[in-house]
Amino acid sequence: MVGKNCFAIASDRRLGVQLQTVATDFQRVFKIHDKLYIGLSGLATDVQTLYQRLVFRHKLYQLREERDMKPQTFASLVSALLYEKRFGPYFCQPVIAGLGEDNEPFICTMDCIGAKELAKDFVVSGTASESLYGACESMYKPNMEPEELFETVSQALQASVDRDCLSGWGGYVLVVTPTEIQERG
Amino acid sequence: MTGAMDLPPKGGFSYDYCRRNAMLADKGLKMPGFLKTGTTIVGLVFQDGVVLGADTRATEGPIVADKNCEKIHFMAPNIYCCGAGTAADTEAVTDMVSSQLQLHRYATGRESRVVTALTLLKSHLFSYQGHVSAALVLGGVDVTGPHLHTVYPHGSTDTLPFATMGSGSLAAMSVFESQYKEGLTREEGIKLVADAIRAGIFNDLGSGSNVDVCVITKGKTEYLRNHQLPNPRTYASSKGYSFTKGQTEVLYTKITQLKPKVEVTEGDAMEE
Numbered sequence: 004m005v006g007k008n009c010f011a012i013a014s015d016r017r018l019g020v021q022l023q024t025v026a027t028d029f030q031r032v033f034k035i036h037d038k039l040y041i042g043l044s045g046l047a048t049d050v051q052t053l054y055q056r057l058v059f060r061h062k063l064y065q066l067r068e069e070r071d072m073k074p075q076t077f078a079s080l081v082s083a084l085l086y087e088k089r090f091g092p093y094f095c096q097p098v099i100a101g102l103g104e105d106n107e108p109f110i111c112t113m114d115c116i117g118a119k120e121l122a123k124d125f126v127v128s129g130t131a132s133e134s135l136y137g138a139c140e141s142m143y144k145p146n147m148e149p150e151e152l153f154e155t156v157s158q159a160l161q162a163s164v165d166r167d168c169l170s171g172w173g174g175y176v177l178v179v180t181p182t183e184i185q186e187r188g
Numbered sequence: 189m190t191g192a193m194d195l196p197p198k199g200g201f202s203y204d205y206c207r208r209n210a211m212l213a214d215k216g217l218k219m220p221g222f223l224k225t226g227t228t229i230v231g232l233v234f235q236d237g238v239v240l241g242a243d244t245r246a247t248e249g250p251i252v253a254d255k256n257c258e259k260i261h262f263m264a265p266n267i268y269c270c271g272a273g274t275a276a277d278t279e280a281v282t283d284m285v286s287s288q289l290q291l292h293r294y295a296t297g298r299e300s301r302v303v304t305a306l307t308l309l310k311s312h313l314f315s316y317q318g319h320v321s322a323a324l325v326l327g328g329v330d331v332t333g334p335h336l337h338t339v340y341p342h343g344s345t346d347t348l349p350f351a352t353m354g355s356g357s358l359a360a361m362s363v364f365e366s367q368y369k370e371g372l373t374r375e376e377g378i379k380l381v382a383d384a385i386r387a388g389i390f391n392d393l394g395s396g397s398n399v400d401v402c403v404i405t406k407g408k409t410e411y412l413r414n415h416q417l418p419n420p421r422t423y424a425s426s427k428g429y430s431f432t433k434g435q436t437e438v439l440y441t442k443i444t445q446l447k448p449k450v451e452v453t454e455g456d457a458m459e460e
Contacts, residue, residue, distance in 0.1 A: 091206035118275035154431035
């Protein structure tokens with residue numbers, strides 16, 4: 004979700020096999036660089052494989068270009084990697100959030116074959132995505148400060164996750180402003 | 189490990205997960221749905237050029253995933269393409285053909301022709317036998333005049349004076365069939381396209397939100413994004429939800445200050 008010169012990215016912590024919970028501290032939001040984060044929902048093995056591939060590509064980019072990737076470029080990279088597997092896709096829907104040029108927040112989500120969907124307010128993915136659409140649609144306000152943004156994102160996440168049996172066991176919220184990163188669990 | 193770990197792959201599709209995915213589907217894992225554009229896209233030829241129109245809703249099953257997506261894709265400065273079908277396929281195919289057209293322009297030194305784009309699209313789609321699910325309305329003005337074509341996912345094409353595609357195509361075609369005539373002016377063309385898209389928006393469940401219009405004439409292209417907004421959001425409460433600080437229970441907090449990155453400025457360029 005986008006706020007005023009900041010963004011928040013959040014996920015739940017459950018890892019399960021259909022209805023059985025296997026872990027309650029599964030990490031789904033990963034850092035690519037200080038101002039760029041990707042959250043991956045879906046099949047856990049594809050989440051980790053895709054994250055490792057993306058970090059590999061980003062590190063190569065950093066070595067070649069001597070700078071960090073812009074969020075828009077990274078979104079195109081993820082889209083290309085996913086579309087390459089168009090006929091045998093990764094079972095994974097990414098949510099990308101970052102601060103671009105002039106610390107302008109950028110968010111986007113994709114389906115599992117890389118169809119980018121840019122938004123100016125919020126993006127959601129996962130098993131509770133339908134409830135999340137509803138919760139975010141009603142709780143979102145434009146230009147929220149980081150503190151208020153954290154509260155809104157957490158409440159929307161908790162409200163939706165409570166209505167989904169495959170998600171839960173707490174949340175992890177990361178709020179990034181141009182000067183600091185706040186992680187809360 | 190696959191080739192992607194050693195070097196970036198050479199391009200094209202890789203099929204290495206197909207067998208794994210079939211095995212997972214047997215074990216009961218449901219494949220996540222693709223983003224479809226369930227659309228109304230239209231095009232018509234008027235006296236000076238071509239007008240293209242599209243709605244802006246992207247659906248994921250019955251849910252609206254994006255209320256304002258862009259379905260009119262850039263191919264060349266004088267050629268635009270509207271896409272319906274699976275969103276990833278329309279975006280990838282139009283981006284790919286757009287790059288190929290740019291390279292062709294560099295090689296030939298001439299403005300791209302609509303038939304070039306058409307042939308590139310149809311040969312790509314035919315070679316994938318319809319599995320790349322992209323239904324397109326391609327329009328543009330080149331040295332030979334204004335052209336409008338439709339391209340179907342299996343690779344067949346039609347050349348028409350007015351065309352509609354997508355789930356709302358019947359609603360839009362009804363508007364065109366009753367009101368189209370040859371030699372429309374620019375204002376009449378834009379109005380007719382907007383009427384046709386609105387018919388699709390209000391009568392088809394897979395289309396909705398706003399109307400995008402693109403007018404291409406010889407030497408000038410105007411992309412009127414959100415030309416009409418017939419579905420404004422009226423249900424949000426003006427106060428909104430406000431949450432007081434501390435309402436959410438927090439177990440741990442970790443704040444990291446971001447240090448500004450140290451710039452390494454290059455010395456003088458090496459001289460021979």
